[in-house]
Amino acid sequence: MNVPANLFYxxxxxxxxIEGNIATVGITDFAQEQLDELVYVEVDTVGETLSRNEVFGTVEAVKTTSDLFMPVAGKIIAFNSELDESDxxxxxxxxxxxxxKGWIVKVELTDPEDREGLLDAAAYSALIS
Incomplete structure (x- = not known):
């Protein structure tokens, strides 16, 4: 299972x-494998400022739909156009x-130091093993 060391989870x-005050957010290799082939990604929150753990969108696979949760507080400034149904x-x-290329959103962080509660690669690897 691929768990890059330079990311938080x-x-x-x-x-x-996190790069400066911008965070790029996606779902992990483990998550996409569990969901299987995705057929739809919906994000209707571009331009909104959300708190940590708020739902910012959904991913739909053939047999299930899962909510996407904000890992950090901030304003959603972009949705990956490759995934967007209209693009x-x-x-x-x-x-x-x-x-x-499968990132989902970019977020302007409310607090660039907002990493509390995020897991590093070792902790995430332990969680999924």
């Missing part, structure tokens, strides 16, 4: 990469490259 299987419409990008 949540117990709900989102990953976050690229390629939700399987999350399956193919969950830590790269």
């Amino acid at each position: 949540t117990e709900e299987h989102e990953w976050v990469m 690229g419409d390629n939700p399987t990008m999350v399956n193919e490259d969950p830590y790269g």
Whole structure:
């Protein structure tokens, strides 16, 4: 299972990469594997400021739908156009490259130091093993 050391993780299987005051958020390799092939990614919260653990969207697979939870507080400034139904419409990008081209949203952080409660790679690896 791929768990990059340079990312932070949540117990709900989102990953976050923090660069300055911008966080890129997606779902982990473990999560996409458990869901199987994604058929739809919905994010209707672009432009909204959300608290940590608020639902910011959903991912839909053939047999299930799962909520996406904010790993950090902030304003959602972008939704990956590759995944957007009205643009690229390629939700399987999350399956193919969950830590790269399959990112889901970019967030302008309310507090760039807001890492409390996030797991490092070792802690996340222990959680999923």
